[in-house]
Amino acid sequence: MQSTLLHALTVFMGFFAIMNPIANVPVFIGLTSDDDDKTTSAIAFRALLLAFIIVTLFSIAGKVIFQLFGLTLPAFRITGGLLVFLVGFHMLQGNHSSIQHPKGAEQQKPLEESLSIAVAPLAMPILAGPGTITTAISFASGGGLMELSVTIVMFAILCGITYLFFIFGEKLVTYLGASAMGVITRMMGLILASIGTQMVIEGINGAFKFTL
Secondary structure (H helix, E strand, O other), X not given: OHHHHHHHHHHHHHHHHHHOHHHHHHHXXXXXXXXXXXXXXXXXXXXXXXXXXXXXXXXXXXHHHHHHHOOXXXXXXXXXXXXXXXXXXXXHOOOOOOOOOOOOOOOOXXXXXXXXXXXXXHHHHHHOOHHHHHHXXXXXXXXXXXXXXXXXXXXXXXXXXXXXXXXXXXXXXXXXXXXXXXXXXXXXXXXHHHHHXXXXXXXXXHHHHHHO
């Protein structure tokens, strides 16, 4: 029971650091600045629902993807760990990694209906970007049904928390201020870099066991 709770906490912190709902609040506010409260809520809900579906599909199909491309879990963990570490490293310097937030994502403003931004760039690549997907597959592929269930449930909880951050985001930014937001981003970067390093260590250990 205690190991399950510890695993759940690790998964949640990994998702929280890579998706970073607090740092994404200014991005969401910028993308929805011209919309009313009702439209803003609809955009947030649709974006997070789509992100949840994407991450869930990748979590469930992770092992199938491994078999299809002839990949091993240690190799994926090492690659995913390096990817996660890179995002954390950029966040430590107060920057957004192009892996987590591709260039131009924040400035992208669609010409069609306002709700279309729930798909792009919000759901992908801001919320369910390569870093988030890599983290989900790594956590879900580590064991059996329990690990998969914990991964999906923890991401669902994070989506709910992110929704609240988005809805009350303008008040949060005003309350915390730019300096506090910078500190939080760097803290998340440190946690994320540490998680990435741990993933690499586990991948290397697994590779040695796999070859012996």
